[in-house]
Amino acid sequence: EAEVAQSPRYKITEKSQAVAFWCDPISGHATLYWYRQILGQGPELLVQFQDESVVDDSQLPKDRFSAERLKGVDSTLKIQPAELGDSAMYLCASSLETANTEAFFGQGTRLTVV
Amino acid sequence: GEDVEQSLFLSVREGDSSVINCTYTDSSSTYLYWYKQEPGAGLQLLTYIFSNMDMKQDQRLTVLLNKKDKHLSLRIADTQTGDSSFYYCAEIYTGKLIFGQGTTLQVKP
Numbered sequence: 001e002a003e004v005a006q007s008p009r010y011k012i013t014e015k016s017q018a019v020a021f022w023c024d025p026i027s028g029h030a031t032l033y034w035y036r037q038i039l040g041q042g043p044e045l046l047v048q049f050q051d052e053s054v055v056d057d058s059q060l061p062k063d064r065f066s067a068e069r070l071k072g073v074d075s076t077l078k079i080q081p082a083e084l085g086d087s088a089m090y091l092c093a094s095s096l097e098t099a100n101t102e103a104f105f106g107q108g109t110r111l112t113v114v
Numbered sequence: 115g116e117d118v119e120q121s122l123f124l125s126v127r128e129g130d131s132s133v134i135n136c137t138y139t140d141s142s143s144t145y146l147y148w149y150k151q152e153p154g155a156g157l158q159l160l161t162y163i164f165s166n167m168d169m170k171q172d173q174r175l176t177v178l179l180n181k182k183d184k185h186l187s188l189r190i191a192d193t194q195t196g197d198s199s200f201y202y203c204a205e206i207y208t209g210k211l212i213f214g215q216g217t218t219l220q221v222k223p
Contacts, residue, residue: 041215041216042202044213045211102147
């Protein structure tokens with residue numbers, strides 16, 4: 001069964017270091033989402049891609065976060081420099097089109113900043 | 115702005131029905147969703163409802179939609195201990211998939 005792949009599953013990094021997460025969506029899915037989920041809260045949308053273009057990044061802290069999806073397939077989310085408050089689960093999801101279809105989620109990357 | 119709100123915690127006895135409530139923002143949302151999340155894992159879509167429907171039933175799950183009040187509920191019949199988890203409602207708001215803060219369902223034996 002097709003699934004959204006994310007790596008790594010867990011990452012521990014020291015504050016001020018750079019960290020990157022990778023996501024490979026389900027083949028053929030044009031829309032890709034990155035969410036941040038702080039423990040005990042719901043997922044918060046960071047950035048949404050339609051193919052290789054950013055559709056929405058209004059909640060992405062652009063001074064330290066960046067995201068790219070160069071060929072419209074897999075995507076990388078980077079944090080530089082990491083801060084203690086960035087500790088969270090980072091979830092990637094994909095869907096066939098932007099709205100009104102099912103979004104499939106990966107298992108997430110659990111980031112701990114120490 | 116977007117604001118999806120849920121009851122935070124629900125505790126039921128095994129075999130009882132569970133009802134998780136949600137209010138959403140965008141009256142133009144065409145689909146509304148219920149996701150389940152096991153601790154430390156990604157989200158799994160449980161069910162969804164199209165906005166021209168009032169009710170959708172899928173085995174033990176029943177979704178009720180009140181568009182006038184922008185209220186969505188998920189009923190789980192014959193709740194089992196394996197249903198203990200986190201449940202999130204979500205809507206499409208201005209093209210973005212927006213989640214509530216989640217409801218913790220605790221099922222006691």
